[in-house]
Amino acid sequence: MNGLNDGPSEQVMRRQASPSGPAESEGGLPEQAWTLLFELLHTHMRNFPALAAEFELSPVQAHVLRQLGEGALAMSTLANYLSCDASNVTGLVDRLEARGLVERKSSEQDRRVKMLVLTEAGAELRGRLMARLSAPPPLIAAMPDEDLAALRDIMRRALKTQ
Amino acid sequence: MNGLNDGPSEQVMRRQASPSGPAESEGGLPEQAWTLLFELLHTHMRNFPALAAEFELSPVQAHVLRQLGEGALAMSTLANYLSCDASNVTGLVDRLEARGLVERKSSEQDRRVKMLVLTEAGAELRGRLMARLSAPPPLIAAMPDEDLAALRDIMRRALKTQ
């Protein structure tokens, strides 16, 4: 188990929206919209370790599995993706390899490079992880269809323009 | 420095949208909308350690400062908020206290409890951190006003209903 208190024994002291950001009414339109998204975002970030722990993965390991689904990746590319030093990736991959989730394959073109690929077990675990990650959180699930469609269209445009 | 490669010496190998989730067209409206938001979310999550490092904070320390801005918090409440064991909070607060950012104050009502408050320096740092966190990311900043207003209104409704 990882990243969680077991019991619901706590006095929760729930807070209203925006426990952190500036008043939502401040700033221009981008700030107003972002401040609200920020809420959802940080709630999700807070829950991510617990979500990864459901699969007995650390948050970083979950990121690695997520990324590795796209195909083979050089260790250095992974280090870059994770914004961490290459020396970390060695240990990170050691542990994933020990669990039989990934494999190192030496590159033929450049024998310094080691490519990472998911094992069958790794791909299976990744599939379950991705399904879990892709399940809309309650706040999204509760939205009316009209808002969901608008949100989808807005995000489609934004990601396309990017 | 923390959580970052220094140079832009890497071959970036950028990917298109959705490096992870299921096809965006799958599922119902909630899944479609969520899959797109998911993209933005994980990009933000990936950058969070680097962002915290700009203030020489670990990601967790940044979360603590963010949360502590709302007022005094018992150590146990903070542990609950962070979804971590109480024993971690001791060390976490030790380090923040050593840097002069927070203070422990014994509660008068229950002398077992220690309340955490920001010092003046802590409040100042938190202010700069929050300003940085609240700055809309490029993807949001580039949205047309019409989409921003719609997004804001949708999120307002969602957070209110919650």
Place this chain on the structure above:
DNA sequence: TATTGTTATACTCTATAACTATA
């Protein structure tokens, strides 16, 4: 010479378990 990955070392974050001081 420069780059890829490893090893060595040190610090932070995390968990569990045993302890203390209060309640």
Place this chain on the structure above:
DNA sequence: TATAGTTATAGAGTATAACAATA
């Protein structure tokens, strides 16, 4: 007895620095 916080210990994530193999 139960709870809030600490201490002790161990494993994982992170950084820097030095290194081997390869380019």
